[in-house]
Amino acid sequence: MTDESTPTDETGPTAAGPPRVVLVDDHRMVRTGVRTELGDAVEVVGEAGDVDQAVIVITATRPEVVLLDVHLPGGGGAEVIHRIAPTMPEVRFLALSVSDAAEDVITTIRAGARGYVTKSITGPELADAVLRVAGGDAVFSPRLAGFVLDAFSSGAPAPASAEELDLLSPREREVMRLIARGYAYKEVAKELFISIKTVETHVSAVLRKLQLSNRHELSRWAADRGVV
Amino acid sequence: MTAAPAPPAPSRPPRPPLRRAVDGRWVAGVARGLALHLGVDPWVIRAAFVLAAFSGAGVIAYAAFWAVVPLDTRPDRGAAPARGLRPDPYGPAPGPGEGQPPGEERRDLVGLLGLAAVAVGGLLLLRQAGLEVAGAAVPFVVAATGVAVLWRLADDAQRRRVVEATAGLTQPVGEGAPRWAGWARLFLGVVLLATGAGVFFASRGGIGAATTAVLAVLVALAGLLVVAGPWLYRLVRELADERAERIRSQERADLAAHVHDSVLQTLTLIQRRSDDPREVVRLARAEERALRQWLYQPAAERADSVAVVLERLAADVEDDHGGTLDVVCVGDAPVDERLEALLQAAREAMVNAAKYAAEDGPVSVYAEVEPHEVSVYVRDRGPGFELAAIPADRMGVRESIIGRVERAGGRAEVRTAPGDGCEVRLSMPRTEEGQ
Numbered sequence: 212m213t214d215e216s217t218p219t220d221e222t223g224p225t226a227a228g229p230p231r232v233v234l235v236d237d238h239r240m241v242r243t244g245v246r247t248e249l250g251d252a253v254e255v256v257g258e259a260g261d262v263d264q265a266v267i268v269i270t271a272t273r274p275e276v277v278l279l280d281v282h283l284p285g286g287g288g289a290e291v292i293h294r295i296a297p298t299m300p301e302v303r304f305l306a307l308s309v310s311d312a313a314e315d316v317i318t319t320i321r322a323g324a325r326g327y328v329t330k331s332i333t334g335p336e337l338a339d340a341v342l343r344v345a346g347g348d349a350v351f352s353p354r355l356a357g358f359v360l361d362a363f364s365s366g367a368p369a370p371a372s373a374e375e376l377d378l379l380s381p382r383e384r385e386v387m388r389l390i391a392r393g394y395a396y397k398e399v400a401k402e403l404f405i406s407i408k409t410v411e412t413h414v415s416a417v418l419r420k421l422q423l424s425n426r427h428e429l430s431r432w433a434a435d436r437g438v439v
Numbered sequence: 440m441t442a443a444p445a446p447p448a449p450s451r452p453p454r455p456p457l458r459r460a461v462d463g464r465w466v467a468g469v470a471r472g473l474a475l476h477l478g479v480d481p482w483v484i485r486a487a488f489v490l491a492a493f494s495g496a497g498v499i500a501y502a503a504f505w506a507v508v509p510l511d512t513r514p515d516r517g518a519a520p521a522r523g524l525r526p527d528p529y530g531p532a533p534g535p536g537e538g539q540p541p542g543e544e545r546r547d548l549v550g551l552l553g554l555a556a557v558a559v560g561g562l563l564l565l566r567q568a569g570l571e572v573a574g575a576a577v578p579f580v581v582a583a584t585g586v587a588v589l590w591r592l593a594d595d596a597q598r599r600r601v602v603e604a605t606a607g608l609t610q611p612v613g614e615g616a617p618r619w620a621g622w623a624r625l626f627l628g629v630v631l632l633a634t635g636a637g638v639f640f641a642s643r644g645g646i647g648a649a650t651t652a653v654l655a656v657l658v659a660l661a662g663l664l665v666v667a668g669p670w671l672y673r674l675v676r677e678l679a680d681e682r683a684e685r686i687r688s689q690e691r692a693d694l695a696a697h698v699h700d701s702v703l704q705t706l707t708l709i710q711r712r713s714d715d716p717r718e719v720v721r722l723a724r725a726e727e728r729a730l731r732q733w734l735y736q737p738a739a740e741r742a743d744s745v746a747v748v749l750e751r752l753a754a755d756v757e758d759d760h761g762g763t764l765d766v767v768c769v770g771d772a773p774v775d776e777r778l779e780a781l782l783q784a785a786r787e788a789m790v791n792a793a794k795y796a797a798e799d800g801p802v803s804v805y806a807e808v809e810p811h812e813v814s815v816y817v818r819d820r821g822p823g824f825e826l827a828a829i830p831a832d833r834m835g836v837r838e839s840i841i842g843r844v845e846r847a848g849g850r851a852e853v854r855t856a857p858g859d860g861c862e863v864r865l866s867m868p869r870t871e872e873g874q
Contacts, residue, residue, distance in 0.1 A: 312735045331763070333800065353803055357767035360807070364769070391767050392816045392862070393803020 230345035233257040233272060235265040235291060236280040236307070241330070245278065245307070248334030253341050261285045266294050269302060275345045279324065281308035281315045289322035296323050305344045307337075313358055317429060321422050326350025348411045349418035356390035359417060362429055377426050379417065386413045458511035459504070467590070469504040472511065505590065582635025588628035633657070701729055721761050728754055745813060746771045748782050749806050756789045762797030764789055770808030772869065778813055780847035781867040787839040788817035788863035796821020796860065814866040823855045840865075 232253045234242045237260045246255050257272045259265035262285030269277055269291075277295075279288040292304050306319040306327040316327050325344045328337065329352060340350040351359070363379045379387065382403075389399045396414070400407045421429065460471035470488055474481035491497025633653055640652040705726040712718045746768035753764040774782065785804070792802040796819035803818045836853060840863060844851040849867035 310735070331765075331801070353765060353767045353805065357769050357805070360769040388805075388807070391769065391807075392805040393765070393801075393818045 229253045230275040230341060231256045231272070232341060233259065233265070233269055233274040233277045235259045235268075235277060235283065235288070237261060237283055238280075241280075245337070249338050249341070250334065252335075252338035262287070262290050262294075265291045269295055269299070273299065274302060276341050277302060277304045278307050278341065279304050279319070281306055281310055281319050287318075288324070289318050292319075292322040292324060303344050303347070305340060305350060307332075313361075316355055316358055317362075317421075320355075320418070321429070323422065325418065326352075327355045328352050329354065343411075347415075349414045351387070351390050351414055351417070353391045353393050356387045359421060360384070360387050360391060362426060363420075363424075377420075377424050379420070383413050383417050386410060387417060390414075457508055459508050460511055466587075467501075467505045468511070469501055469508065472508060473504070581638065582632050585628045585631030585633075585635060588624055588631065697733065701733075702726060717761050721758065724763060725754070725758055728757070743774055744771045745774055745778060745782070745806060745808055748774055749785065749804065749815070752782060752786045753789060753804055756786065756793050760790060760793035760797065762793035763801040764793065764804050765801045766804045766806070768806045768808075772808045772813065775870055777847045777849065777867050777870060780843050781813060781815060781849055781865055784840045784843045784851065784865055785815040785817060785863075787836075787843075788815075788865070791836070791840075791863075792817055792819035792821065792861070795819070799860075810869070812866050812868045814864070816862060816864050818860065818862040820860040823857050823859045823861050825855075825857060 229251065230253050232249070232255050234245055234255060235258070236242050236245070239260070242258050242260075246258075249255065253276075256274055257268040259268045262283050265277075265279075265283070277291070279291060281288045283291070288304075288306055288308075295302055304319075304324040306316075306324040307330060308315060308319075308327070309330045310316075320327060325347075326340060326349050328340055328350060332340070332352070343350050359379075363377075364384075385403060386399055389402055390396075394402065396407055396410045400410045403410075455475050457476040458472050459468035460475060464471050465485070470484040471481045474484045477484075488497045488501055491500065633656060636656060637649045637653040640649040705722055709719050709722050712722065749768060750766050753766045756762075757764055772778070785806075789802065789804060796802065799820045799822075803816070805816045805818075807814050841851040841853070844865050844867065847867065849865060851866075852864045853861065854864065855861035
């Protein structure tokens with residue numbers, strides 16, 4: 212479990228200084244609240260309230276991380292990702308939403324978000340998640356980890372053409388379990404006697420599977436919402 | 440209707456109102472509707488109609504019933520109307536003769552034959568009345584069948600409207616009855632009608648007169664369409680718009696009622712209790728939970744399963760002790776006796792966490808249902824404690840958590856250290872019949 216090549220190592224943590232962040236949410240009160248909670252940990256360079264505005268602001272400011280609401284007027288968070296990703300692949304998205312509904316989670320992740328946290332997250336945790344995403348890692352909330360376990364282990368076996376993509380390795384499963392139990396990455400590392408870097412590698416691998424796997428449970432959610 | 444059988448025994452309590460049946464009908468649902476109403480086998484009524492048709496009375500009676508008795512459009516009538524247009528082959532309360540569910544096409548074909556039979560009966564009736572109809576026999580039957588097809592089409596349209604109005608917004612409407620089928624039947628009806636008329640005139644005044652008559656009919660129809668077309672179209676559009684608007688306003692009323700009953704009430708309460716931050720958090724959290732459930736969880740999915748019970752227990756603990764419990768469940772299973780013990784122990788663990796660690800961030804509750812066992816983890820980030828320091832007489836941890844689970848055949852473990860939070864790990868093997 213040491214050196215698998217994963218998407219994480221294509222870009223290391225960016226230059227020093229707090230990451231530049233754009234907030235996208237259709238409620239101004241939420242944006243203000245998030246901005247306050249994040250404090251000095253990040254530099255908020257722009258805000259947007261709908262899809263079109265978000266595309267303009269992101270294109271203009273080229274942030275490292277976009278904090279993205281899942282439900283937005285004009286197509287939702289996934290639409291923003293679809294429009295930005297082809298031209299600016301270096302921009303990373305972290306989905307932030309009040310919704311716990313599985314299809315919202317999976318739609319946004321499969322569109323390309325590097326993580327999903329709910330709005331009940333505390334300020335420091337959110338800042339930590341932004342830093343993590345800026346560094347190229349994935350951010351899994353307990354709920355997202357639970358959903359992954361559900362989707363990858365539930366009754367129906369993987370399709371006949373099951374590749375590595377459609378299954379979680381035992382180690383990945385263990386990591387997901389601990390995250391679902393509320394363990395931070397650091398605590399997961401301690402519990403499994405592995406380095407934090409290895410935990411991050413596992414989580415990124417799971418994210419990749421979540422985005423690319425053809426497992427029935429995943430493709431069904433995606434198909435329902437008209438996402439690839 | 441002299442053949443009507445004796446009325447059913449008065450002891451049979453609810454007699455369905457007289458409606459033309461939608462499910463399991465052969466022609467227009469008259470016979471089946473009567474049978475359901477009278478509580479007899481539909482074939483008895485059908486036979487009576489056919490026999491009576493030879494005297495003509497059967498046809499008149501049938502046509503009269505068709506025209507006067509309303510179509511059965513009650514949404515609770517069997518499951519079929521609420522689920523799209525496919526007739527439920529096992530219709531509600533099948534009579535002894537209703538065992539065979541014919542395929543859709545076969546039923547349509549038979550329906551057509553039935554319509555033709557009605558028309559033939561009508562012909563016999565006319566002859567009985569002394570009218571000279573020998574030459575008009577065939578055209579009359581054809582034309583009457585056309586009319587009957589059109590009538591039946593109207594029945595279906597009416598039924599579809601009702602289905603659309605009663606179906607949920609999310610349900611695909613009209614699925615199962617392709618549009619073209621309706622148009623094909625409309626076309627068939629008109630063609631039959633025109634053919635009948637044409638042949639009739641041909642038999643009277645030669646082929647020239649027939650052509651003229653058919654042409655005249657067609658031209659008149661076309662003219663009518665041109666004149667009334669736009670108006671008809673607008674009428675249909677307005678009808679659709681109005682229906683959509685009605686559904687929307689119904690939704691809005693539901694939403695307003697819900698918001699008023701729950702959210703506004705809670706906000707009022709919060710303002711009144713604004714001096715007690717703990718209570719405010721509790722109220723807000725409870726309301727959030729209720730709203731979330733209302734928005735994201737369809738009521739149908741909520742049977743008594745591990746996930747549902749655990750969520751409910753967590754909600755109760757939040758209400759009673761404050762704090763925030765984040766529940767994540769993977770897999771699900773019905774609750775049996777052993778799992779009940781597991782869940783009660785989990786509840787005690789959640790109570791402890793909420794009591795002693797509520798200030799230190801959310802408590803994570805994780806349950807996983809595997810084929811052979813069910814595990815629950817309750818983890819808090821509170822001050823933690825020295826497990827050995829707990830006096831043996833403290834019932835909480837030892838008895839109500841560990842003891843309870845172990846007695847039921849499971850395992851329980853408490854992991855904690857001062858300053859490092861606390862995690863209670865519970866697991867319970869599943870009984871065989873639970874898979």
